[in-house]
Amino acid sequence: MRHIISILMENEPGALSRVAGLFSARGYNIESLTVATTEDPTLSRMTIVTSGNDAIIEQIIKQLNKLIDVVKVLDLNDGKHIERELMLIKVKASNTYRDEMKRMCDIFRGRIIDVTDGSFTIELTGSGHKLDAFIESLDKSAILETVRTGASGIGRGDRILKL
Amino acid sequence: MKDPITPNQHEETTVQFTGAEILIKCLHAENVKYVFGYPGGAVLNIYDAIYQQDKFEHILVRHEQAALHAADAYSRSTGEVGVALVTSGPGATNAVTGIATAYMDSIPMVVISGQVPTYAIGEDAFQECDTVGITRPCVKHNFLIKDINDIAPVMKKAFHVAATGRPGPVLVDIPKDITATLNRFEYPQKVEMRSYNPIIKGHAGQIKKALKLLAEAKRPMIYTGGGVVLGNASAELTQFIQSMGFPTTSTLMGLGGYPSTDKQSLGMLGMHGTYEANMAMQECDVLLAVGARFDDRVIGNPEHFLSRPRTIIHIDIDPSSISKRVKIDVPIVGDVKSVLTDLNALIKEEKPAQNTAALADWMKQIEAWRGKRFSDFALDDKLIKPQQVIKTLYEVTKGEAFITSDVGQHQMWAAQYYPFDKPRRWINSGGLGTMGVGLPYAMGVQLAHPEAQVACITGEASIQMCIQELSTCKQYNLPIKVITLNNRYMGMVRQWQEFFYENRYSESYMNALPDFIKLAEAYGHVGMRITDPADVEDALKEAFSPKLKDRMVFMDFITDQTENVFPMVPNGKGLSEMITGKNG
Numbered sequence: 001m002r003h004i005i006s007i008l009m010e011n012e013p014g015a016l017s018r019v020a021g022l023f024s025a026r027g028y029n030i031e032s033l034t035v036a037t038t039e040d041p042t043l044s045r046m047t048i049v050t051s052g053n054d055a056i057i058e059q060i061i062k063q064l065n066k067l068i069d070v071v072k073v074l075d076l077n078d079g080k081h082i083e084r085e086l087m088l089i090k091v092k093a094s095n096t097y098r099d100e101m102k103r104m105c106d107i108f109r110g111r112i113i114d115v116t117d118g119s120f121t122i123e124l125t126g127s128g129h130k131l132d133a134f135i136e137s138l139d140k141s142a143i144l145e146t147v148r149t150g151a152s153g154i155g156r157g158d159r160i161l162k163l
Numbered sequence: 164m165k166d167p168i169t170p171n172q173h174e175e176t177t178v179q180f181t182g183a184e185i186l187i188k189c190l191h192a193e194n195v196k197y198v199f200g201y202p203g204g205a206v207l208n209i210y211d212a213i214y215q216q217d218k219f220e221h222i223l224v225r226h227e228q229a230a231l232h233a234a235d236a237y238s239r240s241t242g243e244v245g246v247a248l249v250t251s252g253p254g255a256t257n258a259v260t261g262i263a264t265a266y267m268d269s270i271p272m273v274v275i276s277g278q279v280p281t282y283a284i285g286e287d288a289f290q291e292c293d294t295v296g297i298t299r300p301c302v303k304h305n306f307l308i309k310d311i312n313d314i315a316p317v318m319k320k321a322f323h324v325a326a327t328g329r330p331g332p333v334l335v336d337i338p339k340d341i342t343a344t345l346n347r348f349e350y351p352q353k354v355e356m357r358s359y360n361p362i363i364k365g366h367a368g369q370i371k372k373a374l375k376l377l378a379e380a381k382r383p384m385i386y387t388g389g390g391v392v393l394g395n396a397s398a399e400l401t402q403f404i405q406s407m408g409f410p411t412t413s414t415l416m417g418l419g420g421y422p423s424t425d426k427q428s429l430g431m432l433g434m435h436g437t438y439e440a441n442m443a444m445q446e447c448d449v450l451l452a453v454g455a456r457f458d459d460r461v462i463g464n465p466e467h468f469l470s471r472p473r474t475i476i477h478i479d480i481d482p483s484s485i486s487k488r489v490k491i492d493v494p495i496v497g498d499v500k501s502v503l504t505d506l507n508a509l510i511k512e513e514k515p516a517q518n519t520a521a522l523a524d525w526m527k528q529i530e531a532w533r534g535k536r537f538s539d540f541a542l543d544d545k546l547i548k549p550q551q552v553i554k555t556l557y558e559v560t561k562g563e564a565f566i567t568s569d570v571g572q573h574q575m576w577a578a579q580y581y582p583f584d585k586p587r588r589w590i591n592s593g594g595l596g597t598m599g600v601g602l603p604y605a606m607g608v609q610l611a612h613p614e615a616q617v618a619c620i621t622g623e624a625s626i627q628m629c630i631q632e633l634s635t636c637k638q639y640n641l642p643i644k645v646i647t648l649n650n651r652y653m654g655m656v657r658q659w660q661e662f663f664y665e666n667r668y669s670e671s672y673m674n675a676l677p678d679f680i681k682l683a684e685a686y687g688h689v690g691m692r693i694t695d696p697a698d699v700e701d702a703l704k705e706a707f708s709p710k711l712k713d714r715m716v717f718m719d720f721i722t723d724q725t726e727n728v729f730p731m732v733p734n735g736k737g738l739s740e741m742i743t744g745k746n747g
Contacts, residue, residue, distance in 0.1 A: 009358070010358055013307070014295060014296075014299070014307070017296070017299065018299060021299055021300055025300050055486065055490075058486065059483065059486075059487060062482050062483035062485075063483050065482070065483075066481070066482075066483050068303070068304040068324060068356070068358060068359050069304075069358055070358055071357055071358040163357065
């Protein structure tokens with residue numbers, strides 16, 4: 001089963017490779033991994049999307065907690081949560097495509113953030129499924145380039161991962 | 164507020180020291196007695212500072228791997244943090260085997276490695292390697308010091324992290340320019356890390372639940388591991404086992420945690436465990452695991468193990484050890500000493516009623532298994548049996564020696580035929596299974612216990628992996644007795660090839676062996692070759708006689724090549740599916 005795991009860790013050099021190394025050394029999946037500094041510059045927040053049965057996820061959480069640089073770990077799937085991913089997608093927008101692309105972008109509530117004679121760059125935010133759906137709905141030959149951030153997640157309401 | 168400072172301390176906070184001197188002062192502050200190491204370019208400043216101090220002794224090994232093993236064994240035999248010092252590049256890569264060995268057995272160590280100067284890092288400088296990157300998967304934690312101000316706090320953290328919680332090696336990588344920079348020295352009084360707070364005290368409710376299950380058990384069994392030794396919990400464990408009257412077995416790493424010669428002890432379990440221990444593990448209805456991790460050499464195939472219904476209680480300081488290979492019913496996360504102390508107190512308080520009739524039947528069943536005596540061996544009048552050597556060694560040393568071993572058949576025979584009644588007497592590489600540790604392990608143990616008898620039980624293959632350390636033994640007059648069981652084969656490889664590869668002995672024959680007597684003598688030691696079973700006892704008595712008390716003795720026992728270790732749980736099989744050998 002797919003799990004989204006949030007990690008609060010010391011903002012130290014090498015901290016990211018400790019986590020990445022743990023996943024490769026123990027053969028755990030990483031579907032996506034995002035990391036950035038928090039409002040407290042000594043802490044980084046990482047979101048990992050992984051998959052495995054309950055025993056594997058339990059081990060992943062325990063092994064992450066065992067890393068000295070890791071301050072807190074939360075399996076967002078244990079409760080209600082929200083997740084979002086950002087995609088930048090560059091598509092052909094020549095005469096024949098131009099209106100169609102604009103329409104698709106509007107339907108998915110994307111924003112066109114760069115325009116040239118022949119292309120649009122669209123910014124789209126949502127769940128991974130929504131981004132997948134957008135790509136599915138386009139003519140493959142119209143896609144010039146895609147960049148995805150991987151999912152970031154946060155608990156709903158009172159579920160807070162903080163020191 | 165700081166503590167009132169004495170003039171001396173005041174001086175230390177205003178006077179400037181080099182980074183190297185600060186590093187040495189940190190080791191002094193940690194009361195380090197021995198540093199095992201090997202100099203090189205990146206650590207020249209540190210070695211210069213060592214030259215000008217006399218609070219600890221530096222032990223110069225002949226290969227960095229041995230420095231790590233010796234520091235590791237120093238720790239295993241004393242409980243203190245072992246310290247090793249190596250240079251950058253090849254010094255650090257040579258150390259990796261030793262670090263990984265310590266990591267697998269959770270041994271507290273601080274490893275200091277030199278690094279090229281900060282301005283040269285990443286430029287493929289001479290003797291540069293990414294030591295922090297290379298060691299990351301085999302350390303509990305590591306640090307690269309990039310600021311002179313960080314030396315003291317990082318060293319304090321390194322010792323703290325290494326020794327607390329589930330212990331392990333911590334590496335500190337120090338670039339050469341940092342060791343030459345000047346700074347004040349102030350060693351932190353304490354260390355606080357928001358991200359690292361091991362749980363010590365076990366959950367009271369879980370402990371209560373565990374005791375109830377154990378008291379009501381019909382076929383209880385206790386299985387103890389290296390955590391008991393590392394956690395200095397032998398006394399508490401012994402009190403617990405004796406007050407409950409339960410049978411107990413130990414992993415290779417836990418031997419000595421409970422007196423092996425006591426009747427409640429079923430000896431070692433696992434791949435080469437006793438028949439009674441493995442059968443009792445399989446047939447028990449309530450199992451208490453203490454500081455053990457259900458690894459593949461211990462419980463065999465986990466599915467087979469779980470095919471029998473039983474309730475499992477597991478005490479361990481490392482939450483990730485719980486339910487890793489086997490689902491645990493009652494987990495108790497905490498320091499084994501603390502949890503066992505609480506359990507013992509609870510027994511006194513509650514005096515739980517036990518199922519004595521069932522327990523008596525269970526003990527009778529265990530005695531029946533024990534009576535099969537599958538690990539007995541027959542003496543031969545022409546060939547020395549390896550088991551005979553260990554058994555005689557036990558008698559000659561009255562079971563009081565510190566025993567180190569390498570890895571292979573001799574290691575298993577040592578575990579089977581030299582019962583340990585005290586912890587920290589049995590020093591070997593359990594998790595990583597590193598051939599070559601025996602001799603450097605014996606060095607670390609002998610330095611820690613100068614008056615004790617120290618024997619290294621090894622084979623002619625293993626001993627050659629760190630044979631250069633005979634020179635170190637000479638330099639520091641270490642009167643280790645090397646007991647080589649020489650069967651001209653990598654015995655355990657040969658055994659597997661005999662059982663599972665239809666006697667195709669691929670590359671397991673040790674050809675072109677040196678004359679170990681001449682070799683020992685060339686290094687300034689005493690050499691003995693023993694070929695006749697009738698001479699085994701006298702030779703060992705001589706080696707341990709007052710006459711040779713101060714000498715290293717290298718004993719080359721020419722043993723039966725065909726002898727195998729029994730019982731044996733084949734790889735992937737269940738604990739009760741043992742090959743029992745000739746007696747079976």
